[in-house]
Amino acid sequence: MSSNDIPQAQHAWIVIKRGHPSQAVVLQKDFPVSSKLKKGEALVKVHAAALNPVGWKIMRLLPNIIAKRPQIAEYDLAGTIADSNGTEFNKGDEIFGWLPVPLSIKSGQGALAQYVRLPADHLVAKPSSIDFIHAAGICLAGMTALQGLKQAGIEAGQTVFINGGTTAVGSFAIQIAKAKGCNVVATTSTPNIDIVKGLGADKVIDYKNNPPISHLKENPPTPNFHVIYDTVGTSAELFTASPAYLAPNGIFVSVGVTMGGLGNILKSVFQTQLRPSWLGGTNRKFRLVSVNNKKEDLEELRDLIGEGKLKPLVDSTFSFDDVLKAYERIMTGRAKGKVAVQVISN
Ligand SMILES: NC(=O)c1ccc[n+]([C@@H]2O[C@H](COP(=O)([O-])OP(=O)(O)OC[C@H]3O[C@@H](n4cnc5c(N)ncnc54)[C@H](OP(=O)(O)O)[C@@H]3O)[C@@H](O)[C@H]2O)c1
Incomplete structure (x- = not known):
């Protein structure tokens, strides 16, 4: 452990090759935490993540050289700030956020890990009216x-x-x-x-x-x-x-x-x-439609949720060990709203 309690290694689901998630994604228990932050980035301790169809589609379609594997899987998350790195957030703030696909490919970062490094303008404060599971699947x-x-x-x-x-x-x-x-x-x-x-x-x-x-x-x-x-x-x-x-x-x-x-x-x-x-x-x-990060759109979603006008629909929640079952669920094409993964217990 470093002085501020951030471990050097973590549990993370890593996409190692092209294919069906059952072959392409593995749980690694000693994956390095990317704690060297660039200006404008924060480190998030992930409490919950959520899957999107684009995750398994990219896994099945893109060759390793384009997807830059190995890399952490998935894009949507909610958690707490572990290192604010001089951004607008404070350590311990509850947030939700995302890594758009190009950013995830470029940085190797993803949501199915205990810690994720990402630009602070891809995060917003989580309204207290929803829990991490409901917040995890908002962004994409x-x-x-x-x-x-x-x-x-x-x-x-x-x-x-x-x-x-x-x-x-x-x-x-x-x-x-x-x-x-x-x-x-x-x-x-x-x-x-x-x-x-x-x-x-x-x-x-x-x-x-x-x-x-x-x-x-x-x-x-x-x-x-x-x-x-x-x-x-x-x-x-x-x-x-x-x-x-x-x-x-x-x-x-x-x-x-x-x-x-x-x-x-x-x-x-x-x-x-x-x-x-x-x-x-x-x-x-x-x-x-081609979705992009825009801080003002994230803030608009946050405000609609805070005002009670928007309630994320969650289909199902899986434990971190059961990520492959979560992929099975989303790949049925029958999920009603988001398929979420509990990364750490609240
Ligand atoms: N362009 C972009 O930037 C962008 C961004 C995000 C997502 N996407 C794409 O958008 C699509 C939707 O993503 P998602 O995460 O929202 O999907 P999803 O939640 O996985 O979709 C599953 C849902 O689709 C419903 N459904 C399936 N066929 C239907 C039909 N013919 N008519 C009405 N409902 C139907 C199913 O309901 P029933 O069981 O009732 O059929 C189920 O509830 C995906 O193809 C994804 O890749 C594109």
């Missing part, structure tokens, strides 16, 4: 929700259609759109209808009984949606059919295109972004 999905809605320019009184009411991103987007005074229509499957209503959706479409595209074509909303936010990103068709239910000056934002093969991806990209309307393309605005 919450920022994606907020930044997507900002990119769409939502205004009070508009109607927003959120495809995927219980995706982590969708669960934040419903609540943020409601907090900004919008009407919200969201999709979900039958067992999750009450959850989505509880998040604030004014109307819920059960996507298994009423496939959204045909349902909306047959029952067009009045007025047409001002904004569509696709937080599932499974197909381009929701966009290409959108003139039937998205206002002419409306906007379609999406978290991405399907993982179902390169052919599908290229087709989706062509249909959503490249094909002009005079070539039969869709005569509506389309934007892909």
